[in-house]
Amino acid sequence: MNLRSQASYAKRVFESQGRGVRKPEVLPEGRKRCRRCDEVKDHDEFVKATAAVSGLHSYCKPCLNAAAKESRARYHGSMRNYHLKRRYGLTEAQVEEMLAAQFWVCAICKLEHERYHVDHDHVTGKVRGILCFKCNNALGLFEEDYFRMKAAIEYIGEHLSSGEAGHRVPEAHRDPKGTWDRARVDMEAHREHHVRRLHSIFGVPAQREVNEDRRVTGRGSP
Numbered sequence: 001m002n003l004r005s006q007a008s009y010a011k012r013v014f015e016s017q018g019r020g021v022r023k024p025e026v027l028p029e030g031r032k033r034c035r036r037c038d039e040v041k042d043h044d045e046f047v048k049a050t051a052a053v054s055g056l057h058s059y060c061k062p063c064l065n066a067a068a069k070e071s072r073a074r075y076h077g078s079m080r081n082y083h084l085k086r087r088y089g090l091t092e093a094q095v096e097e098m099l100a101a102q103f104w105v106c107a108i109c110k111l112e113h114e115r116y117h118v119d120h121d122h123v124t125g126k127v128r129g130i131l132c133f134k135c136n137n138a139l140g141l142f143e144e145d146y147f148r149m150k151a152a153i154e155y156i157g158e159h160l161s162s163g164e165a166g167h168r169v170p171e172a173h174r175d176p177k178g179t180w181d182r183a184r185v186d187m188e189a190h191r192e193h194h195v196r197r198l199h200s201i202f203g204v205p206a207q208r209e210v211n212e213d214r215r216v217t218g219r220g221s222p
Helices: 003-016 061-076 079-087 092-101 133-141 146-160 179-202
Strands: 031-033 040-042 046-048 056-060 117-120 127-131
Touching: 046 061, 056 061, 061 079, 079 092, 092 127, 117 133, 127 133
Parallel strands: none
Antiparallel strands: 031 040, 046 056, 117 127
């Protein structure tokens, strides 16, 4: 169907519906008016749409993104809920339930964080748990290879048990920005807070010893 036939057909349809036919607007070459914000912009500001007569979408890129965001929020509740359902087949409520089952901490480091990630098996697609960014990223860097991670644990353990033997990096270059020291202090503070909260939830007596392999080293309830 050529452009003249398309225009004729559109006119008949609009007239049958009691709608007026909008006359084409004359604009400078390479310019187009956005149907949402009503601004005239360059063609570069519009995405391609092969089904459209002009070959461009009727909305400019910012308006198209805003309309898509509003649509997702309207039909899925929120952008986060939309992405969780699209990527993992989970809702926000289900993720919150999983996090609550982990006592609102990362399933590996057992620490509280502001943001979490859904961890899944990249081969089977099985959702395994909720992790913090660092733990989730670490699994990816190890390519989820159990034997490599086990070897890394044995490697660290071997050098922890070696005492003072071996070559040492000069102290000025070990942790010049104090990053590891701050991380260690923060980790201990988070862990102690988490243990105290668990003690208050389950009524664990003060000074109760907890298996250190579970990364929970209780120092008494508040």
